Amino acid sequence: MSELGIVYALLGAAVAVLLSGTGSAIGVGIAGQAASGVVTEDPSKFAKVLIIQLLPGTQGLYGLLIGFITLSKIGVLGGGLADLSVQTGLLILAACLPIGVVGLLSAIAQGKTAAAAIGIVAKKPDQFGKAMLFPAMVETYAILALLISFLAVSGIQV
Amino acid sequence: MSNIKYTYAVARIRALEVSLFSDAFIEQLLACKSADQVLQSVMEKGWGDMDSGTDVEAVLKCEEEKAWAVIRDVAPDMSVFDVLSYPKLYHNLKAAVKEVSTGVKNPAMFYDDCPIPGEEMYRIIENREFSRLPGNMSRTAQEALDTLLHTGDGQLCDIIVDRAALDAIEEAGKKSGEPIIENYADTTVAIADIKIAVRSQKTGKNADFMRSAMAECESLSIDQLIRAALSGMEEIAQYLEGTSYAGGADALRESPSAFERWCDNRMIETLKSQKYETFSVGPLLGYLIARENEIKTVRIILTGKQNGFTDDAIRERIREMYV
Numbered sequence: 001m002s003e004l005g006i007v008y009a010l011l012g013a014a015v016a017v018l019l020s021g022t023g024s025a026i027g028v029g030i031a032g033q034a035a036s037g038v039v040t041e042d043p044s045k046f047a048k049v050l051i052i053q054l055l056p057g058t059q060g061l062y063g064l065l066i067g068f069i070t071l072s073k074i075g076v077l078g079g080g081l082a083d084l085s086v087q088t089g090l091l092i093l094a095a096c097l098p099i100g101v102v103g104l105l106s107a108i109a110q111g112k113t114a115a116a117a118i119g120i121v122a123k124k125p126d127q128f129g130k131a132m133l134f135p136a137m138v139e140t141y142a143i144l145a146l147l148i149s150f151l152a153v154s155g156i157q158v
Numbered sequence: 159m160s161n162i163k164y165t166y167a168v169a170r171i172r173a174l175e176v177s178l179f180s181d182a183f184i185e186q187l188l189a190c191k192s193a194d195q196v197l198q199s200v201m202e203k204g205w206g207d208m209d210s211g212t213d214v215e216a217v218l219k220c221e222e223e224k225a226w227a228v229i230r231d232v233a234p235d236m237s238v239f240d241v242l243s244y245p246k247l248y249h250n251l252k253a254a255v256k257e258v259s260t261g262v263k264n265p266a267m268f269y270d271d272c273p274i275p276g277e278e279m280y281r282i283i284e285n286r287e288f289s290r291l292p293g294n295m296s297r298t299a300q301e302a303l304d305t306l307l308h309t310g311d312g313q314l315c316d317i318i319v320d321r322a323a324l325d326a327i328e329e330a331g332k333k334s335g336e337p338i339i340e341n342y343a344d345t346t347v348a349i350a351d352i353k354i355a356v357r358s359q360k361t362g363k364n365a366d367f368m369r370s371a372m373a374e375c376e377s378l379s380i381d382q383l384i385r386a387a388l389s390g391m392e393e394i395a396q397y398l399e400g401t402s403y404a405g406g407a408d409a410l411r412e413s414p415s416a417f418e419r420w421c422d423n424r425m426i427e428t429l430k431s432q433k434y435e436t437f438s439v440g441p442l443l444g445y446l447i448a449r450e451n452e453i454k455t456v457r458i459i460l461t462g463k464q465n466g467f468t469d470d471a472i473r474e475r476i477r478e479m480y481v
Binding site: 041 | 162165166167168169170171172173174175176232436437
């Protein structure tokens with residue numbers, strides 16, 4: 001048994017949560033500024049802009065999910081650390097990278113799109129459905145990354 | 159991500175853009191029978207406040223102040239709006255120089271909603287504390303005051319101050335680092351130059367006069383404009399056709415008021431694309447100019463109705479709306 005194996009695996013879980021969480025925080029922050037601007041002038045639009053503001057928050061949840069699965073897999077949760085070789089540790093780290101990196105970048109991009117979409121709601125509240133779609137498009141790529149990270153982490157034999 | 163700082167401001171402006179007048183509402187105002195009805199209609203839209211009552215000037219002034227108050231409230235950095243405050247600032251300088259040299263005081267001559275209000279400007283000029291003025295103003299103030307005292311030529315004094323204002327606007331545009339502000343500043347200077355050329359042509363001024371009055375800008379060649387102005391109005395129109403101000407040529411041939419209207423519409427055209435920006439200062443500038451344009455249009459309709467102009471005569475002077 002190599003002690004480094006488990007360290008790499010835990011680093012993978014940390015990367016998944018850290019990067020995607022940071023991205024979501026920035027994204028929700030950007031959209032939140034736009035939402036505040038609209039609500040300052042028109043409080044009746046609060047519910048609509050809140051929903052759009054939350055869209056970039058999902059990447060953080062995806063990162064959390066992958067982190068959680070990783071922790072369960074390597075035995076940090078539930079007791080009894082798994083006996084991991086360095087190679088397996090690195091494999092788990094690599095498996096966590098997609099949701100980490102894509103989560104970070106897509107959440108920021110989605111935050112900006114959400115801010116622009118909030119502009120649509122400000123001017124044309126009846127176009128709320130269409131406004132929701134633009135930031136939702138960015139979500140596709142976060143989901144793809146989540147899928148690969150999920151399949152990879154699950155597929156690695158410990 | 160440096161431009162993220164405008165996210166809040168732009169979203170607030172987006173919400174406010176809804177209450178800007180549309181072309182359709184302006185048509186409704188035109189259809190009103192009297193100036194009182196026009197005033198009533200705009201007041202129903204929330205114009206004016208408790209103090210302004212039904213006084214036309216007070217209502218319009220109140221709206222102008224409201225527009226600036228919004229921008230002051232939301233803008234993270236007011237220095238980019240220098241290009242908009244300079245015309246008033248230099249107007250105050252001009253008024254102060256004339257008051258000091260003639261000794262006649264008239265507080266109504268000044269704008270108070272700008273960085274150096276009338277009273278303060280008067281004191282600066284009276285005590286010759288030119289170093290307290292920003293940028294090229296200190297040199298301009300000294301030159302304008304000396305010129306007026308020595309020659310008594312009010313027009314020469316005006317040219318010195320107006321030219322300095324145009325130079326300052328062009329420079330502030332470049333310094334702002336925002337493409338839209340730079341574009342706006344350059345368009346402002348270019349349109350001022352075109353107006354100078356048109357008026358100089360009509361009054362038969364020489365090339366030296368025009369050269370001292372016009373400011374350098376990027377979208378027009380002053381030399382070519384002066385040469386065209388010396389040859390005639392048609393030549394000015396022909397020169398404009400080869401520049402980005404081609405629409406001005408047709409307006410110039412149509413009538414003086416059509417030309418004035420084109421100048422304002424050209425500015426709104428420059429800014430219209432800002433309605434789709436989310437992370438820049440552009441929408442703030444667009445909103446401010448749109449409000450000024452709206453106030454100017456309502457003023458034109460009110461004055462037209464008060465003086466019994468026909469609807470067509472008023473319509474010819476109506477500006478295009480931003481939204």
